[in-house]
Structures are given as structure tokens and as C-alpha cells.
Amino acid sequence: MEMELRERVQEQIRTVVIGREREAELLLVALLARGHVLLEGVPGVSKTVLARSFARCMGVEFKRIQFTPDMLPMDMVGGFVFNMKDREFDFRKGPVFTNLLLADEINRAPPKVQSALLEAMQEFQVTVEGHTEALPKPFMVIATQNPQEFHGVYPLPENQLDRFLMRVNMGYPDQATEVALLRRNLEDMDTEKIQEVVSAEELSKIMEQVTKVQVSPEIIDYLATIAKESRGETRLSLGASPRAMVHLSHCARAIAYLDGRGYVTPDDIKRVSVEVLGHRVKLDQSAVLTGKANDPEQVVREIFAKVKPPR
Amino acid sequence: MVSMPWLPAGSTWEEAFEQLKEARVKADWVKVDGALSAYEAYRYGGSPATVAGKDDVVALAHVIQKRVIGNGAKGKGTRAD
Incomplete structure (x- = not known):
């Protein structure tokens, strides 16, 4: 189902x-x-x-x-x-x-x-x-x-x-x-x-099962590295919050569940990264004025393109 | 991944395979995808390791090597990661 x-x-x-x-x-x-x-x-x-x-x-x-x-x-x-x-x-x-x-x-x-x-x-x-x-x-x-x-x-x-x-x-x-x-x-x-x-009843059961989807230590390290990179990114004045990373892991669990898996892969994280992080990071004004960045979502994509996922 | 030096460092296996499929690289993709799923279940889900599909992945790596060398990437990507 x-x-x-x-x-x-x-x-x-x-x-x-x-x-x-x-x-x-x-x-x-x-x-x-x-x-x-x-x-x-x-x-x-x-x-x-x-x-x-x-x-x-x-x-x-x-x-x-x-x-x-x-x-x-x-x-x-x-x-x-x-x-x-x-x-x-x-x-x-x-x-x-x-x-x-x-x-x-x-x-x-x-x-x-x-x-x-x-x-x-x-x-x-x-x-x-x-x-x-x-x-x-x-x-x-x-x-x-x-x-x-x-x-x-x-x-x-x-x-x-x-x-x-x-x-x-x-x-x-x-x-x-x-x-x-x-x-x-x-x-x-x-x-x-x-x-x-x-039904509402089935939905409640599904939501409970989603919480049981496994997030391996390697995936947790990957999330922590992404968070660190975003906070050290010079084009951002505000990086990803701890809550953002927790939310990202919750979304990844839901995606894994919908795909019929009991574990999260790096692809699950990447599939919603822009939607989960894009509105939480803030561009640094000097980066905007100097033309180094104009779209926070693009910066998020570039961070993910740079950080090596567990493979 | 070493066989595909054009990919960004942050690429996953799935993304790498998607690019190869788009480039119409010949492989038994059903078996390769199956091997990837089995590997991910082992890597992230704690399932027992399996060698199913290993030969197809190795064959795919050889195809990529030939393409990379053929494209003049001298010495880069000459072994599978």
C-alpha cells in the first residue's frame, strides 16, 4: 500500500x-x-x-x-x-x-x-x-x-x-x-x-510507521556536515538551523516510507533539500551586492553538490 | 564515482546512474538498479551484504572507462570506485 x-x-x-x-x-x-x-x-x-x-x-x-x-x-x-x-x-x-x-x-x-x-x-x-x-x-x-x-x-x-x-x-x-x-x-x-x-485512522498508523524508518549514523553525519557547510558559507549570513536539519531528516523518512523502504538514503535527503532549507538560509547582503549570489535556493544546491554523501 | 570525474563531489550513485541512463550508456539497468538497491539496503539499512548484480556493475564500470578514455580524460577515471 x-x-x-x-x-x-x-x-x-x-x-x-x-x-x-x-x-x-x-x-x-x-x-x-x-x-x-x-x-x-x-x-x-x-x-x-x-x-x-x-x-x-x-x-x-x-x-x-x-x-x-x-x-x-x-x-x-x-x-x-x-x-x-x-x-x-x-x-x-x-x-x-x-x-x-x-x-x-x-x-x-x-x-x-x-x-x-x-x-x-x-x-x-x-x-x-x-x-x-x-x-x-x-x-x-x-x-x-x-x-x-x-x-x-x-x-x-x-x-x-x-x-x-x-x-x-x-x-x-x-x-x-x-x-x-x-x-x-x-x-x-x-x-x-x-x-x-x-482514512484518518490509516493515516495516523502510517505516520507512526514513518517515525520507525531508520536513519543510519552515516546519514546523520551527512546531515551534520551539510549544516556545518551552510553555516560556514560566506554567501550566507544565516545557515541552516538545527531545527531545519531535524525537519530534513523527518522528510527523508517520509520519502523512504513512500518508496517502500525502511531506511533513509542520501537521495531522500537531497530530494527535498531545497524545499526544506531554501527559506531558512539568508543571503549575505555583500554577496548580493557583489553579484556572488542572488538566490538562496541555488546556494543550497551548490552546498549539496559540494558535500560528499556517504556512498 | 572515480570512473565519472565530471560528476560533482556531492553526487550519489542514483544521480550518477541517472546521468549514464540519459547518456544512453548500455547496461542491464534492471540488474544494476537491483544491485544498487541491495547495496543501499546493506549500507544504510543494515541488511546482509549481497553480491547480486556485481558483474553487471563491473561491466558498466568498464563501459564508462572506455568512454572516459575515449573522450580524452587521460588517466582520469580508469578504475571503479
Whole structure:
């Protein structure tokens, strides 16, 4: 079944979203690795439809929050409401209490709302006025943002970006995909027709099995060397954090599981290296000004091209 | 890997084999891929070592050597890693 899970998810998503097989795989890897994803792309590249389709495949509860500059943390996490009958304050859960949360245009929300969400992402619980409530399991946030916006946005700071397991850049489709998209009736993007690929119960078991995938000492050394190289890289002012490397190993485990293996190989690490590390490293300004670097993801690729994997 | 000096130091066996497949290097790729899987299971998964597919990997190394020398890489990549 493991060998088929990825293909079955991709097949279902393909019925609604064309040409996003790689992104669908990354969402699945992130879910199995118990992480959150930041989908970055200009408007109209199917970010929201992809997230909604993915949730339907997984058979889990899905909610969407459209972030706006006038939002308050309680709009998302919930708050205490006075119950006239019992004459007591009851906690009313906000939309964050779901399995898969689409945080649409996260960079439109003010920092207080962003940090409330990011706390939920990190702790898998929310605390309101001393009252702590655990979030449902699994809990995954798929946040979206448009990197081209400059007005009325609050960019996520580095420490908050670090909470995202992956950042997935959703560019424009290639010409063949664009043609296929135009040929298909644009109204035919009904996510209701997507069939459930796995039940919530099965998903929970799979996630447990992923944690048992073996990461050999050589692979751990390889990860540590990558981290060291990134921190010593002169074109970067901020290298990979320890959390980034832990996240990378979790993703590699999920990939190995989806490939039907009980152990991680260096290829598993490399397959998601750009998505896991690209948004966490920061280019050094002098490297940018002198033209030595202009893309952090390219620097990550070059580090991986330089560090010898265990062979 | 020594037989493929054009590859970056950070390349894996899978990446090396992918390049060779793209270059249409003749080999029994089913057996070579099988040998790689068995090797990885041993190397990273603690499975028992096996010699299955060894001859096909050696044959592949010879093909690469001829190509490298034929391309004028004088003395480089003349033995399998």
C-alpha cells in the first residue's frame, strides 16, 4: 500500500489540478513528517485548490482562513464567550481546530495573528487566557503567500519562516500544462469529486510507521556536515538551523516510507533539500551586492553538490 | 564515482546512474538498479551484504572507462570506485 499512496494521491489531485504532481507529493511528505507547508506563488496558480484537493484525498477535516490586516488572534484560535444559561464563560473553538488548515495569504495578517498561528504550529495546542486546548491530530497548516506583494503585507520574519517544514514555490505552469488547463473547462475544478485515498485512522498508523524508518549514523553525519557547510558559507549570513536539519531528516523518512523502504538514503535527503532549507538560509547582503549570489535556493544546491554523501 | 570525474563531489550513485541512463550508456539497468538497491539496503539499512548484480556493475564500470578514455580524460577515471 505504501508504494501506491503517493501515486493514488497524485492521481486524485490530477482530476482537479493539472501539472502539480510534485507539489502534491511534497504536501504528502510534509503531512507524514508532521510538518507545515508554505505555498508561495502569484495569484491564480491553484494554491488554494491544491490544498483543498489534498485535504479531501486525506479524508481529514479541512478549514480555510482568509487572512486580512484587521484580524485578531481570537478570530483564529477562538475565545471565551459568556454562557447566559450557566452564567459562566465557555471556550468557543476557532477555525484553527481542524486537521488541515489553509491559512490563505498569511502575510496579510498582522504579526500578533501570525505568531498565534505559529505557536499553534509549533506546540500543536493553543492557550487563551491560561486555558490550554490541544489541537486535533493530525494538524497541518498549509499557508499561502504571494511573494510579489509589498503593500498591506507583514512579511514573516526568519524565526517564523523556520517553523515551516517546507516552502514550496508554485511557479507558472509550462506551456504544455497551460494548454491542458485551457482545454479543460475551468469550471471543472470541483474538489467534491476527489475520492478519499486514506482514512484518518490509516493515516495516523502510517505516520507512526514513518517515525520507525531508520536513519543510519552515516546519514546523520551527512546531515551534520551539510549544516556545518551552510553555516560556514560566506554567501550566507544565516545557515541552516538545527531545527531545519531535524525537519530534513523527518522528510527523508517520509520519502523512504513512500518508496517502500525502511531506511533513509542520501537521495531522500537531497530530494527535498531545497524545499526544506531554501527559506531558512539568508543571503549575505555583500554577496548580493557583489553579484556572488542572488538566490538562496541555488546556494543550497551548490552546498549539496559540494558535500560528499556517504556512498 | 572515480570512473565519472565530471560528476560533482556531492553526487550519489542514483544521480550518477541517472546521468549514464540519459547518456544512453548500455547496461542491464534492471540488474544494476537491483544491485544498487541491495547495496543501499546493506549500507544504510543494515541488511546482509549481497553480491547480486556485481558483474553487471563491473561491466558498466568498464563501459564508462572506455568512454572516459575515449573522450580524452587521460588517466582520469580508469578504475571503479
